[in-house]
Amino acid sequence: MKSFSYVAVSDVEDAVRAIAAEPNAKFLGGGTNLVDLMRENVERPDVLVDITRLPLNGIEELPDSGIRIGALVRNSELAAHPVIRTRYPMLSQAILHGASAQLRNMATVGGNLMQRTRCLYFYDSASPCNKREQGSGCTAIGGFTRGHAILGASEHCIATHPSDMAVALVALDAVVEVRSEHGTRRIPLADFHRLPGSTPHIETELAPDELITAVEVPGVPVAAMSRYRKVRDRASYAFALVSVAAAMEVRDGRVSAVRLALGGVAPKPWRAHEAEEALLGAPATEESFGRAADAALASAVGQGDNDFKIDLARRTLVATLRRLLTEGSAA
Amino acid sequence: MGLTPSTASSVISLHINGEKHQLCVDHRTSLLDVLRENVGLTGTKKGCDQGACGACTVLLDGVRINSCLALAVQYDDREITTIEGVDHPLQEAFVRHDGFQCGYCTPGQICSAIGMLAEHKGGAPSAATEHLSESDGELSDAEIRERMSGNLCRCGAYNGIVAAIGEVAR
Ligand SMILES: Cc1cc2nc3c(=O)[nH]c(=O)nc-3n(C[C@H](O)[C@H](O)[C@H](O)COP(=O)(O)OP(=O)(O)OC[C@H]3O[C@@H](n4cnc5c(N)ncnc54)[C@H](O)[C@@H]3O)c2cc1C
Ligand code: SF4
Ligand code: FES
Ligand code: FES
Numbered sequence: 001m002k003s004f005s006y007v008a009v010s011d012v013e014d015a016v017r018a019i020a021a022e023p024n025a026k027f028l029g030g031g032t033n034l035v036d037l038m039r040e041n042v043e044r045p046d047v048l049v050d051i052t053r054l055p056l057n058g059i060e061e062l063p064d065s066g067i068r069i070g071a072l073v074r075n076s077e078l079a080a081h082p083v084i085r086t087r088y089p090m091l092s093q094a095i096l097h098g099a100s101a102q103l104r105n106m107a108t109v110g111g112n113l114m115q116r117t118r119c120l121y122f123y124d125s126a127s128p129c130n131k132r133e134q135g136s137g138c139t140a141i142g143g144f145t146r147g148h149a150i151l152g153a154s155e156h157c158i159a160t161h162p163s164d165m166a167v168a169l170v171a172l173d174a175v176v177e178v179r180s181e182h183g184t185r186r187i188p189l190a191d192f193h194r195l196p197g198s199t200p201h202i203e204t205e206l207a208p209d210e211l212i213t214a215v216e217v218p219g220v221p222v223a224a225m226s227r228y229r230k231v232r233d234r235a236s237y238a239f240a241l242v243s244v245a246a247a248m249e250v251r252d253g254r255v256s257a258v259r260l261a262l263g264g265v266a267p268k269p270w271r272a273h274e275a276e277e278a279l280l281g282a283p284a285t286e287e288s289f290g291r292a293a294d295a296a297l298a299s300a301v302g303q304g305d306n307d308f309k310i311d312l313a314r315r316t317l318v319a320t321l322r323r324l325l326t327e328g329s330a331a
Numbered sequence: 332m333g334l335t336p337s338t339a340s341s342v343i344s345l346h347i348n349g350e351k352h353q354l355c356v357d358h359r360t361s362l363l364d365v366l367r368e369n370v371g372l373t374g375t376k377k378g379c380d381q382g383a384c385g386a387c388t389v390l391l392d393g394v395r396i397n398s399c400l401a402l403a404v405q406y407d408d409r410e411i412t413t414i415e416g417v418d419h420p421l422q423e424a425f426v427r428h429d430g431f432q433c434g435y436c437t438p439g440q441i442c443s444a445i446g447m448l449a450e451h452k453g454g455a456p457s458a459a460t461e462h463l464s465e466s467d468g469e470l471s472d473a474e475i476r477e478r479m480s481g482n483l484c485r486c487g488a489y490n491g492i493v494a495a496i497g498e499v500a501r
Contacts, residue, residue, distance in 0.1 A: 006358045006404050048402075097458045103397060330463055
């Protein structure tokens, strides 16, 4: 690991000033991704600005029955919050299906959104990787691709975004609030992460001098009827091969509201709009669920080792909707 | 600390098992390495150094964390409990139920279980919780397995570990 200096800040103004003052500075949240990547020399900051003492650790209810989550709220605290458990159970479940209890106690909401891909070649500084070093090539393409994307990839990068939490948040139309010396902006989470295109090294809309201050989730009544389902190589403590965040309301046998998103399959948390459109107003039957899953995966492309994910995602989406129908919400 | 970044190292205080330690740490040093190398408390183990095994679990103000991914400088003035500071019925229960074989993962298992029992008592749910809006379910074996999944045991003493924790929990 490269040597670096360290500064702990206690207010937001100081945080954004500190990051702007030093071109190669990074914010330090729980450190569970950044410290790991610094040890691998993938991240090489000169300065760490420790933001864990910022007063951004509150969870507040909003007048529209939405919720505002401070960027420094720990993952474990968010998952356990009574409002999240009852109004947005798929968000609680998504967080609880990620990492381990110890890691969730350390990890922050901002850090979770900003965590980087688990592509093995990205971690291995001996392998060419366009994300790590612009223009150097992609070792994954033609290599071992079991964990890689089937949607939204490019010929320059096929890595997936690893967050579970973000999959539920994107289904909920969450908005990310960011702050710099120049002021505050609000970015819909759906636009926050970028597709790789020819610039896989640029992963988000966040400028290097911007701090995530909060995530806001609007009131989404259907979210009370939701579940998160994750398929992985072991029962717990593993990244998703495929995951599904699903919320569905059924009235008189027809789907009257629906939210769907997929994880583990794309370079960003993947909102399945086509599947939602296919399902809205349709009879709540196995057949409709299958058609929705087909719509979600219509543009999916396998890389070889990960071809199985296309069918797995399809079946996981159908199974999640079936369970919502028969057993109801996870709340 | 002010806005001027300090250089490569800092002086910090850690309260470890009730004792205050003042230390000069290189910023790169993990809490795990400070405990083992600087303070001489070698009970906390290094398995993977990547957050992937749980051998390094300690309690930070009573909350379980992985000390290998914790930069020590970030924990100035905080309260740390390691296995050397633990005196808990879980320890006897692990012996009674053969909750270990080589023992390498055991300090992490025990610190983790202490943190886990407190989380459960505080009403925290897990991925194994059937109904998230009902908080005070009993700690079933399935709940224990899920809540302890951040601690791997290479010897596979899991059945004994689950039995030991279950006995103390119920
Ligand atoms: C073994 C292991 C297993 C895991 N399994 C899963 C899993 O199954 N599912 C899952 O979703 N995740 C998993 N994770 C990842 C984990 O969720 C992330 O590491 C964690 O959420 C990152 O949060 P942090 O606060 O520790 O971030 P840090 O490591 O502190 O920071 C990560 C990045 O975010 C930036 N950052 C942090 N906060 C802000 C902010 N407020 N504004 C702007 N930038 C910011 C930092 O500069 C850094 O670049 C796993 C991690 C490990 C080590
Ligand atoms: S898939 Fe992306 S992250 Fe992985 S090696 Fe290729 S460019 Fe790098
Ligand atoms: S040594 Fe920390 S989790 Fe393995
Ligand atoms: S007892 Fe040997 S690793 Fe668990």
